[in-house]
Amino acid sequence: MAGGFPRTGHHRPGRLREHLLRRPAPAYRRWPSRTGRRVNPLVEVEGLTIEDHAGRTILHEVSFSVGAGEAVGVVGESGSGKTTTALTLLGWVRHGLRVVSGRVRVADAELTGRPEKEARAARGRLVAYVPQSPASALSPLMRVGDQITEILTGMTAAERAARVAETLDLVELPDDEDFRRKFPHQLSGGQQQRLCLALALANRPKVLVLDEPTTGLDVITQAAVLAHLDRIRRDLKVGVILVSHDLALVAAHTDRVVVMYQGRVVEAGFSRSLLARPSHEYTRGLVAAVVDHRALGGSPARAVISAAPDGPPAIGPVSLLAVKDLHASHRTKGRAIVAAEGISFEIRAGECLAIVGQSGSGKTTIARTVVGLHRADHGAVLLDGSPLPPSATARGRDELRRIQYIFQDPFASLNPRRTVGDSIRRPLRVLRGMPEREARAEVARLLERVRIRKDIAAAYPGELSGGECQRVAIARGLASSPDLLVCDEITSALDVSVQASVLELINELRRDLDLALLFISHDLGAVSVVADTIMVVERGRCREYGPAGEVLRTPQDPYTCRLVEAAPSLSEALVASTRPADGAGVAK
Template identity: 40%
Template sequence: MSEEFVLEVSGLEVSYGAPVLHDVNFTLAPGERLALVGQSGSGKSTTIGAILGLLPGSGRVSAGSVRYRGEELVDADRARLQTLRGRSIALVPQDPMASLNPSMRVGDQIADALRTYGMSDSREVNRTVVQLMTEAGIPEAETRRRSYPHEFSGGMRQRVLIAIALSGDPDLIIADEPTSALDVTVQKQILDHLQDLVTERGTSLLFVTHDLGVAGERTDTVLVMNDGRVVERGEPELVLGDPQDEYTQALVKAAPSIVVDRNRGQESDHAGEFDAATVSANVLEIEDLHKVYRLRGRVHEVHALKGVSLTAERGRTTAIIGESGSGKSTIAKIVLGLEKATSGTVLAGGRDVDATSRSERSILRRFSQPVFQDPFSSLNPMWSIERIVREPLDVFRIGTRAERTKKVAEVLDHVAIPRSMSDRRPADLSGGQRQRIAIARALISEPELLICDEAVSALDVLVQEQILDLLRNLQSDLGVSCLFITHDLAVVANLADDVVVMKSGEIVETGATRDVIGHPTADYTQKLLAAVPGSGLLNV
């Protein structure tokens, strides 16, 4: 073992009763950027949990060594690990809603970290909080530092976590899917900032991701993991450009690109056949929609939507793309009846979403079902997977008990969750597996409109491909419509028929996917496309 490495992992084995991580070996030099890639459950998060001494439950390091600058961490006491975490080794976690205190202002949470690391002057603390939030890509940091986590979008909450991680000025950053919830322009800003840390300060970066484009463009070395083992490693150009292992080949093949399928629109022209005499051609109609949020305790207002008008055709997928805070999720909440519009009209299947009668509200709830961005906060932690997925059938009184049980098993198969996991709780699953459960719950009642808010952002490329194929098949077989809210332009190119591009609460461009992605007219759309990572390696 040598102190020339910031991190050295040798023969690492982790067990939960039986071993789940097998003989993992790698080193990380000062200033080096290393990516761990692989599908959910491959061992990526278990590896970083072992490094940080944060394995959950009965998990333990059963063999091997983890050294930080020559110091063994496997047998280190709790006090020593607590000293190293944050100051020397910082973690940017995957799930912002589970990591932030919901009752504490975000600025105070960053300030709390700064004080832990020895900063005592209140003016310096406040100044640094604003600086860190700005560096992490949060606009109006001076004002927004007084906001609570629920007042931020998912992407904004992720940026708060990045600001907290940077507060200790660490020399090793472990980033667990740090940009999965971010739009491509902010993703580029965050990755550029992490790159600056590596270049200017010699900070090392251990990057856990399912985004092969990010891994290929932003790291020096890629390690591919499958079933708790490293199956391939090397420079990104070799691993992703000429993969040798069958599993790596499957990952690269499944990775979406921003090359639009030219047959996509033709295929879906027949997917949503309907009787025009009885059913509207549009599954969703939005006219001059405005939404104004008045922040608590202040005169300041946030205009989330500014006169938005759009239509979504039956049997087709309409994607809404744009940066975090552009108003995408606000539209979804209004359509679902979770928020009230300040003004404007929204018709779902010809019915006003502001319906007041109980019967109309019940019809609307069955008509459209959501898949939320954050699976951890949208799943009941006390319920079994089987009960979570079955809930819509119970609420809408669909089928007998036996039929409901059979339907749950079928939909779990669709989203690649083993039936044997139906008795587990959400905490027992990885982030990607939790999102698959959320998707299964939305699909089980066979809604006419599926509203997906970043529904595949937490999934690895293999499972992402399965979910996108599932959505296509549902559209083809059932004529189900989809409003797909995302920041991932590659997913849009591979799934959507029509695209709506939003910025700061307004629509800047709309049209068929092949036109908007292939020949964008708005400067902002062109900027989004230019920021897509890894296009040189994967868009072939």
């Protein structure tokens, strides 16, 4: 639509709740609760407009409110302004941006225009923030227990110790001394995300701002953490702003939802009714892009390996990649922690094997062993039947080119001092020997394939959103024209529409280039789209191995059943919601 989407969706007569959300400020000052009582909201964002120093509008008259004990979801594609909006609730805007007009109030405290010292005093005590990238938010030099203890104020030593234990238990992390003495790099991605949640909850704030809080969590842990958060906001009357691209999560765990596009609110309403019957074409596009593992229509068309009754299939001579009896461990304080035990699988050209399981199950260790970033205790990794050296530093240029790794955290994997173009151009020059002029043209083509503007090549990773940064990492992985792509949670930071396009792109590459995939993910919806075969691992052991359709529809192992049942489903969230029906409790 020329000129962008209008600020609000089409009004539907008779729907009082949605009509109230579409009224301009100050209509948001008092929101009718589900019980019919009018309440003063904890959070009021009214007519917020933010520009950069070049005068370009980043946010345009954004308005919404959050009541005590209420959760409001903010959804939209990467670059829509979700995170910029969330950060204003902490009285902070990114460098290069400025608030032009509007106001932000949290618990009757005005945060816009306040000195940094006063705004900082409100953070943690009044409002707490959980960032999208836990690895970049945690101090690598501080132990787990110290990071939580440091932010606790006004308590005795005994009270701080009790609060640390209580908070770790709240997010289902161990509260023993061994775990408290670990450093962030010794934790899995899911554990790092839960530690960030613990830091946000430590001072029991009135408002929680969660920016993609489940990105690094497996489905079982995600369900447990969100259940705890639901209980906390109900019992303590904490207001929650949930920034997410996961519409199933938003439908199940929020009361209202705000849909953003290019810095504008295009539609807002109660989560259940809006996502079930979106009125705006942009929202309809987001809902249509959701991949639901429970709607799996059938097994992939490509032939798959049949699982043996007692475990993975025997390794055949025709595989592109074969892993035989892999054993890998991590050593700490003289102890060996087993991460993979007796793992065997094969991947043929053009085939996708997905490895699923909880955080800490050994998925990433297996993947890192394949690319030579972790040395196995014993076992073999073969490429076209030839053993690969266990370390990447001992592998030849062609062996490195043929297997590429896309990491879970794009911010940590991209050099912050190199532009996007430089990061993508390096493998083109080093691994493919491409001339500079040809490499620049190839960078532009790769960016277009992952749906990023060509001018992003001149930007640095710190200037990009989480979703944009992940797409850059995918483009860099494709730059060397690999035969096998190892994808470690590559869709976890992507919004639903971009995720759908990336999954479509991956399937297209598999078909056109016979590209093989080792796909690590906790998103069973994404797995159902790309995987031919699924291997389920728990604590380093293979629990189930077979065709994707069979594993997702009729899992045999109890652990696999738990994973499938815990995976979020938008259709089920809309049907099985226990919230009051539309129209109940509306103030007359």
